[in-house]
């Protein structure tokens with residue numbers, strides 16, 4: 001077992017019972033305060049831990065890190081140390097904050113330099129993302145979309161159960177939780193019109209997804225197997241892949257999503273390591289009918305049990321839960337996605353981001369987009385203020401939260417939240 005994952009560990013920092021951030025989490029993020037420049041941190045309970053301060057005070061002796069790895073505005077430098085480096089770092093942090101470890105706990109001056117209240121920090125974009133790929137790996141989502149746009153008898157396209165389908169997205173418009181977006185404008189062709197029109201999107205949607213971030217990969221021409229994939233995955237975040245359905249519907253044939261997707265995707269700011277998620281592994285679906293090709297086969301449990309909830313909050317109103325899903329509903333896991341992505345020799349880089357595709361569960365109430373929840377606008381969602389939603393209204397905030405829980409340990413992601421402002 002990874003030392004920092006021990007469910008028996010407790011911290012000398014107070015952690016509330018339902019906190020996403022017990023000592024077993026130790027996620028990584030980038031923050032600033034009104035007095036300090038961006039730097040790398042972690043979090044226990046409601047305290048942000050300044051990793052640059054810990055480094056400067058000598059608490060990371062004999063680890064393969066230097067000051068520039070923490071006194072910086074992204075996690076890319078610590079990610080360059082690979083799985084072994086970040087695992088050692090997480091284990092060291094865990095030890096420093098364990099209840100019975102006195103060194104830091106008993107040094108009041110150091111504690112004051114290292115701990116910051118969560119209310120006093122601004123969380124920033126955690127990773128400088130080089131390339132971004134979006135998959136389409138939830139069977140229920142692919143089936144639902146197939147029903148809505150084709151027919152239930154041919155809902156899944158012939159390739160879907162053979163290939164983890166994906167497309168290359170845009171890295172520049174991935175933004176951190178809290179940053180508002182504007183309703184996009186673009187070209188669309190409403191069914192009532194003869195010719196396309198230009199205007200604001202009227203069918204703004206979210207997509208409930210999880211993202212993972214990679215370490216440096218192999219040279220161009222080499223590939224990563226499903227057995228090797230874990231060693232190339234640093235951690236995960238919540239991911240809202242904002243989608244303008246009317247723009248998407250007109251543009252996507254034959255080359256797939258473009259301006260209906262690339263105006264913004266929002267991510268949660270704490271990257272939870274794959275190491276911290278290991279205790280929550282579960283078996284995936286049967287993939288023997290049709291049988292998958294050998295390069296996509298994998299051993300062991302590679303899916304992860306992560307509860308996922310989506311809320312819509314109108315301006316000045318209450319949160320309305322519109323979806324409870326789970327990351328375990330994926331048909332293709334991250335190992336298969338990465339093996340497929342690299343099987344042709346495509347190289348991956350430190351800081352690349354891969355999103356899962358919309359994660360829909362098998363039942364109503366578990367669908368991960370308004371397109372499915374409102375069944376293309378035919379079944380509006382009733383909000384608790386009496387209004388209805390087919391898609392997202394101006395000034396609505398969309399919030400996604402996620403956590404894993406087992407043996408009394410809850411490892412969470414916090415949230416990804418973003419307000420949709422009117423079109424510019």
Ligand code: MN
Nearest residue numbers: 134207241357
């Ligand atoms: Mn997507």
